[in-house]
């Protein structure tokens with residue numbers, strides 16, 4: 371049985387050119403550029419709670435780091451460094467090698483150095499901590515939304531949730547939607563370029579990890595404002611792909627795991643955001659407006675401007 375140290379050495383030790391000193395000592399050394407602040411975030415993935423234990427390890431390696439990088443994107447930070455703590459039930463080298471391949475593919479894609487970590491025997495548990503840089507005072511916060519700001523979302527939220535419904539046998543997706551949606555679930559693409567471009571442009575931002583309604587709700591609460599969403603303005607990729615209207619709406623409004631960004635910006639910046647969408651080749655959709663009102667109150671209007679049932683947890687079925 372290979373020792374813990376030989377496994378780390380074999381699969382996780384890589385050069386860390388963005389660090390002063392990478393893995394191998396008691397700690398890593400990094401240098402934050404002058405005038406920059408450090409953004410720090412951690413997000414744990416636990417087997418059978420956040421993913422099935424038989425998940426493809428290479429995809430899991432990608433996703434483990436990607437969901438953490440997404441939090442840096444939501445803060446407008448440039449990803450720089452990461453450490454990762456891993457508990458493994460057994461030292462299955464094939465599994466570890468595939469996991470490391472996915473992890474480093476994501477690290478390379480987003481130019482982040484893994485500068486250290488820890489492995490131990492235990493129930494499968496993956497816990498990266500990521501570090502990113504943002505110019506002083508320029509981080510995108512949840513607390514900056516103001517009455518009159520427009521609400522925007524990137525991409526097409528809900529695709530990952532519909533893919534999960536397919537994989538769990540609750541809905542049957544067919545090609546080409548199947549491949550695209552499963553990719554959204556297993557290989558999320560954190561919106562780093564968008565987050566960087568939103569510095570000085572967005573008034574508030576968050577990444578959609580728990581669902582559009584819930585995560586927008588965090589902005590509304592932290593900013594002490596209310597919001598109106600217009601159903602016919604929401605990106606409708608998932609609604610078009612799903613013949614079950616309730617399930618489609620539920621995926622769109624409460625489906626997590628897409629790692630798109632929801633952000634607010636003054637209406638005067640509308641045209642800049644349209645231009646940004648073109649420059650990044652990324653759909654950015656205006657979905658509603660911030661209003662003065664009870665902190666956290668979210669109202670969803672249908673095409674006839676009738677309110678639809680929606681809670682902070684997401685969409686409540688029409689029947690309820």
Ligand SMILES: [Mg+2]
Nearest residue numbers: 441444577579
């Ligand atoms: Mg987040």
